[in-house]
Amino acid sequence: MNVIDLLRQKTIKVPWKKYYEKDELKFKVEDISIYEMFKNSALNNLNSPAVNYYGNVFSYKSFLHKIDKAALAFDSIGVKKGDVITICMPNIPEGLISFYAASKIGAISNMIHPLSAEEEIKDGLLMTKSRVLVVVDFCYEKVKNIIKDTDVYKVIVVPISNSMFAHMQVGYKIKTWNMKRPRRNRLYMYWNDFMLRSYFGTDKANEALADEAAVILHSGGTSGKPKGIVLSNGNFNALALQARVIFKNLKPGDVVLGVMPIFHGFGLGVSFHIPFGLGCEVALVPQFNAKKFDELLEKYKPNVICGVPTLYEALINTKNKNLDLSMLKYAISGGDSLSSNLSERINDFLKEHGSKIKISQGYGMTEALAAVALSFGEAYRDGSIGIPFPGNYIKIVAPGTQDEVPYGEDGEICVSGPTVMLGYLNDEKETNEALQKHKDGAIWLHTGDIGMMNENGIIYYRQRLKRMIITSGYNVYPSYIEQVIEEHPAVLKCSVVGVPHPYKVEVPKAYIVLKDGYSPISVKGSIKEHCKKNLAIYSIPHEFVYRKSLPKTMMGKVDFRKLQENIGYEDEE
Numbered sequence: 001m002n003v004i005d006l007l008r009q010k011t012i013k014v015p016w017k018k019y020y021e022k023d024e025l026k027f028k029v030e031d032i033s034i035y036e037m038f039k040n041s042a043l044n045n046l047n048s049p050a051v052n053y054y055g056n057v058f059s060y061k062s063f064l065h066k067i068d069k070a071a072l073a074f075d076s077i078g079v080k081k082g083d084v085i086t087i088c089m090p091n092i093p094e095g096l097i098s099f100y101a102a103s104k105i106g107a108i109s110n111m112i113h114p115l116s117a118e119e120e121i122k123d124g125l126l127m128t129k130s131r132v133l134v135v136v137d138f139c140y141e142k143v144k145n146i147i148k149d150t151d152v153y154k155v156i157v158v159p160i161s162n163s164m165f166a167h168m169q170v171g172y173k174i175k176t177w178n179m180k181r182p183r184r185n186r187l188y189m190y191w192n193d194f195m196l197r198s199y200f201g202t203d204k205a206n207e208a209l210a211d212e213a214a215v216i217l218h219s220g221g222t223s224g225k226p227k228g229i230v231l232s233n234g235n236f237n238a239l240a241l242q243a244r245v246i247f248k249n250l251k252p253g254d255v256v257l258g259v260m261p262i263f264h265g266f267g268l269g270v271s272f273h274i275p276f277g278l279g280c281e282v283a284l285v286p287q288f289n290a291k292k293f294d295e296l297l298e299k300y301k302p303n304v305i306c307g308v309p310t311l312y313e314a315l316i317n318t319k320n321k322n323l324d325l326s327m328l329k330y331a332i333s334g335g336d337s338l339s340s341n342l343s344e345r346i347n348d349f350l351k352e353h354g355s356k357i358k359i360s361q362g363y364g365m366t367e368a369l370a371a372v373a374l375s376f377g378e379a380y381r382d383g384s385i386g387i388p389f390p391g392n393y394i395k396i397v398a399p400g401t402q403d404e405v406p407y408g409e410d411g412e413i414c415v416s417g418p419t420v421m422l423g424y425l426n427d428e429k430e431t432n433e434a435l436q437k438h439k440d441g442a443i444w445l446h447t448g449d450i451g452m453m454n455e456n457g458i459i460y461y462r463q464r465l466k467r468m469i470i471t472s473g474y475n476v477y478p479s480y481i482e483q484v485i486e487e488h489p490a491v492l493k494c495s496v497v498g499v500p501h502p503y504k505v506e507v508p509k510a511y512i513v514l515k516d517g518y519s520p521i522s523v524k525g526s527i528k529e530h531c532k533k534n535l536a537i538y539s540i541p542h543e544f545v546y547r548k549s550l551p552k553t554m555m556g557k558v559d560f561r562k563l564q565e566n567i568g569y570e571d572e573e
Contacts, residue, residue: 011440012416013395015407016387016457019379024245027391029234029418033208034215035071035103037237038276039064045279048252052283052300053093053163060279063097070101072201073194077154079132081106081206084216086130086152087263088112088121088139090286093163094191095262096272098134103214103233106206110216110228111263114139115537120226122146127228127425128216136160141180147187157182158191160286210234213422217265219366219475226480228425229366231265238418239269239369240277242389246376249329250304252279257302259285259311265370266335266473269419270362271306280304290314290503294323301327308335308473309342312359313503316349326354334362334370335473336505337461340383361385363461367434367445368392369419373459385451385461392417393442396453399465402438410462413451414444421445467560469498469506474538476508481541484534485510488527490518495550496541497564507542511563513549520546 017025032040042050042060050063058066079085085102087109089095102109110128112121114136121142125133126149134156135143147155161172182188208214215231256275260267275282283300293314305311305328312333331350333343338361346359363385364370373394375386388394395404396411405411420443423431438444450462469476478496485494493513498506514523524544531540545566551559 012393012442013404014393014457015453015455016379019377019387019457020245020390024390027238027241027418029210029238029241031209032237033103033106033206033212033233034236034273035067035100035206036208037240037273038067038100041277041279045252048279049281050276051093051096052255052281054165054168056163056165057281058093058163063093066093066097066195067100067104068203069195069198070097071104071205072198072203073196074101074105074107074132075201075204076197076199077132077194079105079107081204082108083132084108084110084128084130085132085134086110086112086125086128088114088116088133088135088143089158089262090114090136090160091258091262091267091284092136092158092160092286093284094134094158096284099215099262099268103208104206105204106208106212108213108216111268112218113261113263113536116142117532117534117536118142118146119534120536122149123226124218124228125150125152127226132156134158137181138176138179140182144180144182153187155182155188156191156194157188162191208233210237211422215268216425217263217268217366227427227430229265230422230425231369232422235369235419235421236269236273237277238391239371239389240274242371242391242419243274243278245390246374247274247278247304247330250275250278250280254278254280254303254329255300256280256282256304256306257285257296257300258282259288259296259305259307260335260473264335264473265364265366266306266308269369270332270334270371275304290317294318294320297323297325303327303329304332305330306332306334309333309338309505310472310503312338312346313342316345323353325350326356328355328357331355331357331359332362332374333359334364336470337361337463343382363413363451363459365445365447365449367421367447368415368417369421371419372415372417379458381458383460384458386459387457388415388417388459389419392419394453394459395444396451397446399450402436402444407453407455410450410452412465413447413449413459413461414438415447416442416444469496469508471498471501471507471538472504474536476539478508481508481510481531481535481539484531485512485527487534488523488530490514490523491527493550495558495560495563497560499542499564501542508539509543509545509563510541511545511547511550513547 042064046061050060051058161169214233216228260271362374364372379387393416399412448465499509501507551562
């Protein structure tokens with residue numbers, strides 16, 4: 001036990017400890033890589049199913065073999081320890097294979113959303129100094145326009161159908177016959193050709209330490225510009241170890257529905273690394289269709305569902321009265337707050353369809369690998385986010401300070417523990433603002449979220465301090481959208497707010513003031529096209545409203561409250 005652990009025991013309040021067995025709070029993370037944890041789990045479950053992709057099932061033995069081959073292939077093309085490999089993929093086997101293979105050789109995985117705009121992909125490559133890009137085939141047209149301006153020397157193109165059954169591959173080729181694809185050359189190669197390179201690689205298993213950087217995920221800063229969140233081997237492995245305490249009745253062979261994306265902390269950490277650490281099977285879903293959610297559940301019969309509130313909204317709207325959910329052991333909601341009304345409706349739906357469980361609301365952020373606390377077991381309370389995972393600590397402080405507030409009072413949520421990030425990539429200022437050393441000697445992550453803790457250690461989430469919009473579980477940053485729109489030559493001023501949406505919770509809405517000489521009719525189409533080119537699809541405003549001016553507060557700032565309520569000033573025709 002180190003000095004910090006002793007300080008924590010003596011000075012940090014742990015009112016939630018009564019909900020854990022005595023030994024469950026003792027926590028130690030081994031100095032091994034993410035790959036090593038997967039390997040250890042695979043060796044214990046060689047013949048158990050690991051991944052199910054459209055009915056094609058890979059055992060732990062076969063999936064580990066593919067990971068090992070990919071690691072050899074990366075070595076053969078010159079990837080070394082500490083190099084950054086960008087993975088721009090949906091939920092397909094090759095994305096996970098690349099992730100664990102990178103870890104084996106000590107490379108760092110930079111995870112990027114495949115629906116990102118050209119410039120966002122380019123910025124992600126430049127920010128991380130990526131040398132290799134593994135990208136799904138439908139992203140090629142975006143990549144070809146920006147790759148020459150980056151340090152990337154090898155692009156590995158993966159058809160989304162690559163791991164499907166043969167007849168499905170044929171169907172995909174027919175469906176996408178007119179899709180632009182690259183020719184094989186020094187820069188571009190296809191996945192199957194890449195895997196053949198394994199015969200020319202050298203096995204260089206990385207003996208990683210827990211605190212070594214392993215993954216870069218992306219979020220937004222206070223300025224709205226994306227920033228890289230650097231996570232370690234220990235962050236991921238700690239989460240998997242925490243899950244062994246919390247999800248005690250999960251066993252090898254149990255099925256987890258892998259809907260949350262691999263480029264998101266909630267997906268990569270909770271929906272994939274946790275199940276693999278437990279020896280479970282993951283059913284990969286590369287593209288979620290809300291209207292066919294019931295078909296997914298009938299096909300895979302998952303024991304665990306992890307998703308954002310939008311996903312559960314789709315579930316309870318199904319017309320399938322015969323849907324059997326008796327197999328569910330856990331239904332976990334995260335990525336956004338779950339309203340009491342929706343929670344009640346979900347629980348009623350689960351009961352009506354044979355389930356004996358209730359929806360568990362979780363809390364986290366990418367900076368702490370998306371999972372910090374959970375409402376479960378004896379600590380379950382309607383409307384709460386439960387208690388911290390074992391090894392995690394939470395305190396509530398007065399915003400802008402390190403001073404803890406009394407139980408029952410609202411304040412900023414601060415988190416300390418083994419899943420807290422190493423820091424923001426190349427951004428010492430924001431890192432120091434987020435990660436602060438307190439009087440107890442521990443490093444605390446200041447989340448920017450408001451919450452309350454009661455005397456029993458049960459935590460309730462209130463709201464965000466920042467002006468961030470969450471739409472269908474994705475973080476959307478209004479200031480960044482505003483910057484992009486104001487780059488259009490016709491735009492004088494733009495303000496973006498979040499407005500309610502029946503399924504996506506919130507969507508961005510843009511209020512635009514045009515320069516003299518321009519009218520809404522003349523620019524409407526071009527502004528939307530400008531957004532499509534420079535913003536991810538989920539960041540594109542749901543609605544564009546043109547105004548002669550924007551409402552202001554007494555301090556001269558834009559009055560976002562009035563904009564959200566759509567009051568105060570006349571819209572232009």
